Amino acid sequence: MSSIAPEAPLYIKVHTADNVAIIVNTGGLPEGTVFPCGLALTEHVPQGHKVALTDLPQGEAIIRYGEIIGYAVRPITQGSWIEESLVTLPTPPELEELPLATKVPAPLPPLAGCTFEGFRNADGSAGTKNLLGIITSVQCVTGVVNYAVNKIKTELLPKYPNVDDVVAVNHNYGCGVAINAPEAVVPIRTIRNLALHPNFGGQVMVVGLGCEKLLPEQVIPGQDKSSILVLQEQQGFSKMVDAILAMAEARLLQLNQRRRVTCPVSDLVIGLQCGGSDAFSGVTANPAVGYAADLLVRAGATVMFSEVTEVRDAIHLLTPRAVNEEVGRALLREMKYYDNYLALGQADRSANPAPGNKKGGLANVVEKALGSIAKSGSSAIDGVLSPGEKASQKGLIYAATPASDFICGTLQLASGIHLQVFTTGRGTPYGLAMAPVIKVATRNALAEQWPDIMDVNAGRIATGEATIEEVGWEIFRLLLEVASGRKQTWADHWGIHNDLCLFNPAPVT
Amino acid sequence: MSSIAPEAPLYIKVHTADNVAIIVNTGGLPEGTVFPCGLALTEHVPQGHKVALTDLPQGEAIIRYGEIIGYAVRPITQGSWIEESLVTLPTPPELEELPLATKVPAPLPPLAGCTFEGFRNADGSAGTKNLLGIITSVQCVTGVVNYAVNKIKTELLPKYPNVDDVVAVNHNYGCGVAINAPEAVVPIRTIRNLALHPNFGGQVMVVGLGCEKLLPEQVIPGQDKSSILVLQEQQGFSKMVDAILAMAEARLLQLNQRRRVTCPVSDLVIGLQCGGSDAFSGVTANPAVGYAADLLVRAGATVMFSEVTEVRDAIHLLTPRAVNEEVGRALLREMKYYDNYLALGQADRSANPAPGNKKGGLANVVEKALGSIAKSGSSAIDGVLSPGEKASQKGLIYAATPASDFICGTLQLASGIHLQVFTTGRGTPYGLAMAPVIKVATRNALAEQWPDIMDVNAGRIATGEATIEEVGWEIFRLLLEVASGRKQTWADHWGIHNDLCLFNPAPVT
Numbered sequence A, B: 001m002s003s004i005a006p007e008a009p010l011y012i013k014v015h016t017a018d019n020v021a022i023i024v025n026t027g028g029l030p031e032g033t034v035f036p037c038g039l040a041l042t043e044h045v046p047q048g049h050k051v052a053l054t055d056l057p058q059g060e061a062i063i064r065y066g067e068i069i070g071y072a073v074r075p076i077t078q079g080s081w082i083e084e085s086l087v088t089l090p091t092p093p094e095l096e097e098l099p100l101a102t103k104v105p106a107p108l109p110p111l112a113g114c115t116f117e118g119f120r121n122a123d124g125s126a127g128t129k130n131l132l133g134i135i136t137s138v139q140c141v142t143g144v145v146n147y148a149v150n151k152i153k154t155e156l157l158p159k160y161p162n163v164d165d166v167v168a169v170n171h172n173y174g175c176g177v178a179i180n181a182p183e184a185v186v187p188i189r190t191i192r193n194l195a196l197h198p199n200f201g202g203q204v205m206v207v208g209l210g211c212e213k214l215l216p217e218q219v220i221p222g223q224d225k226s227s228i229l230v231l232q233e234q235q236g237f238s239k240m241v242d243a244i245l246a247m248a249e250a251r252l253l254q255l256n257q258r259r260r261v262t263c264p265v266s267d268l269v270i271g272l273q274c275g276g277s278d279a280f281s282g283v284t285a286n287p288a289v290g291y292a293a294d295l296l297v298r299a300g301a302t303v304m305f306s307e308v309t310e311v312r313d314a315i316h317l318l319t320p321r322a323v324n325e326e327v328g329r330a331l332l333r334e335m336k337y338y339d340n341y342l343a344l345g346q347a348d349r350s351a352n353p354a355p356g357n358k359k360g361g362l363a364n365v366v367e368k369a370l371g372s373i374a375k376s377g378s379s380a381i382d383g384v385l386s387p388g389e390k391a392s393q394k395g396l397i398y399a400a401t402p403a404s405d406f407i408c409g410t411l412q413l414a415s416g417i418h419l420q421v422f423t424t425g426r427g428t429p430y431g432l433a434m435a436p437v438i439k440v441a442t443r444n445a446l447a448e449q450w451p452d453i454m455d456v457n458a459g460r461i462a463t464g465e466a467t468i469e470e471v472g473w474e475i476f477r478l479l480l481e482v483a484s485g486r487k488q489t490w491a492d493h494w495g496i497h498n499d500l501c502l503f504n505p506a507p508v509t
């Protein structure tokens, strides 16, 4: 039994209007458990799962976060387990009828004087890492590029100690794709914007094959052709590798000159994501991240939240927060886009959540969404990005992406994030090579089980050991330490980096 | 100037009915060149590009391979370059009206006594490599698995010298996907069949996360749960890595017992593919591969050709070769499936060919298809597989896949290929970790330029230095050497291996 797990039975009710609460105790609580308030469990309720706080007649609205997450399939008695099959899925908010910019939050008080140590780029942006990025225009070159990257890491990188790493921007695009299909714009702009990532310091190089559909010149439009290496112009494999190493070394020389300088927090672009969520996500880690998001917005940074399928069912809570009607309409545009995309594939939002989410106590996508949007904090939504677009403004931004951890990560990198804050309840070892990922556990048990993977434990909020504000500040401070290179995330410590994965809504050929 | 490039001007006319020919000479031929037949070029014609053998009035059918590849946009005079913009795209064959099994080729004479040295598996199949395969059920685990695989390669593999390599079957599926969408069946069966690959010797292991949508048990249905490792059940990162290494070592011990034994060629499953094609593909490498395919079919092997978008415009030449009407209808089913798939994404077959194909002289997908199907040789088409299905019969099979080199490769591996023969005109360093890839150059110039990448030079056919039959036999013999582990392909020599890439026609979420 863990030292920090509560001995006393404990539940969390999020909102005064809620008629359900979730069980905090690790392992759940047995039938007969009596809470200090007098509530008695009529059956075993697993950790993170919902207990009925009152008798609920059949058809009664089940309320969590002060919102309807579904309706009772049959009468549910007080103190019993509300298992997912007892909750019907409500219809999603009708997009046409939503209020836009009707409850715009007042600007939060500025948070002055916060800085981090970053790498200043020529274009005015700053980086949190000093990476040599090798972009590919087509998957065909991957085998050669990976061979060359290994050689660069062992033979060249030790000579350039100020360069943190070499990252091959591999992907499955570039050829064998419908490059003229309307949706091809998404993967193409994603690759382009990945090449512009601030952690690459403007020292791009692109390796192409020579006969692909996505031309290397299209990957870095307007750039010097001397940054492009075409394998079909080389005399065999060894010469290809030599050429990549020569081009890489010229850039390593430049990158090695870079030094960290003090930068305002307003230079930071931070991505927020959740993955492997559970019922605690929405009451511990996500609200704490939301608090940190507010701190970042107050300090002038850019903060983006994403994951359309986890926002769709809570969109009625977001459109009123849009800073103006135009931003509100942009939110609706992204929701409609994804509704259409899923319908084309004969799928719908019920494809989310995953089985692990359900095991973690999330009955359906509505409950998941209500918890997911807590990451966005409380400020006005200042802008909206379509998948893979690059951020060009400060404040809180909704960057529309699939919820898939690796696709969302790839798209947020394209949008320019310097660092991602990632909350997880079930647990994932997720990491990105291009930017640090701070992983926040929603439960004490996960933080204890994975001490060498999880960076922050927000589970202490559930047990009353810390407040949302305290963990929010902890995330904010850690984020500045990591952005400054003074602390390393666990994922970077081990080199746990997921492959990039493009969002390609267009056909392959 | 290369020693084996022809000095004399040379063109290739494939079929007696053709009114165009392609220029053989490296660098093309200048205006004023006069061929022995008296034809004079009215302008420079690049290598591999078409020259008009007669005057072609506007609207005249342009004929290559004895088939109409398009119509003249304007009058074209004898001796001039038929650049792609001068050729209109004909409408594709109407699927409903095609003759099925009307010209079934007679069985070819058996080729007895051909064997290779393979690894015999418990299920009766044989392998061409002895690999430890580590299957993943979800992309989330990739970072951990790659870390563990590096450790296995350096710390464990040297102790098991009979094991050729350790291969992580990484992919972008498993979560964040519409797992109940109708088309999800394609990626799921692909992953399942990859786990069954004969080169893994039946010693599968699956690493899963624990909350993904694609459960590890679904990846290896019916198998012992002791082959599954779930990261969420482990106590942190180091323990995860230890657990993967322990599971891997148990399998390395078993795999290390395997020895090559003499197997009939009928145990082989060979995949055929082309990528980076040019106008020579259809007259040198592909017909030579087609000859080798006939030899393999005669020896009782399974041979599969693929790439729907490159077959679609020549489907009228294939349906008559179907061994019976059922197989003919299955061919049509796969063409219709892809027509619909492309139409849903507002794309069509004109998305193929790639710019490099066009530079290589291929005016459109019709001309590309006529050259592409030459790989299938001359035998009856005995069966059809939908994308990712496992082959269970001998003979010539049409395994429907996208033309994308890495997707076709992944799907053919799922279908069980032991080895792929890959033809290329423009040149690609393509390779697969799970099975050897023999790369065949269509042009002398490519073979000379990439001597440490290309395994066979079929360009000698264009210059008259070798016949289709000779190169066909050369491919067949090399294939048996490589399958037996006596020779290594260049891709395996360098370790040039492309990432697997699933075909997922369903949405992500």
Ligand SMILES: [Ca+2]
Pocket: A273, A274, A275, A276, A277, A307, A310, A372, A403
């Ligand atoms: Ca999420």
Ligand SMILES: [Ca+2]
Pocket: A273, A274, A275, A307, A403, A404, A405, A408
């Ligand atoms: Ca996610």
Ligand SMILES: [Ca+2]
Pocket: B273, B274, B275, B276, B277, B307, B310, B372, B403
């Ligand atoms: Ca091809």
Ligand SMILES: [Ca+2]
Pocket: B273, B274, B275, B276, B307, B403, B404, B405, B408
């Ligand atoms: Ca191909």
Ligand SMILES: [Ca+2]
Pocket: A170, A499, B170, B499
């Ligand atoms: Ca990879």
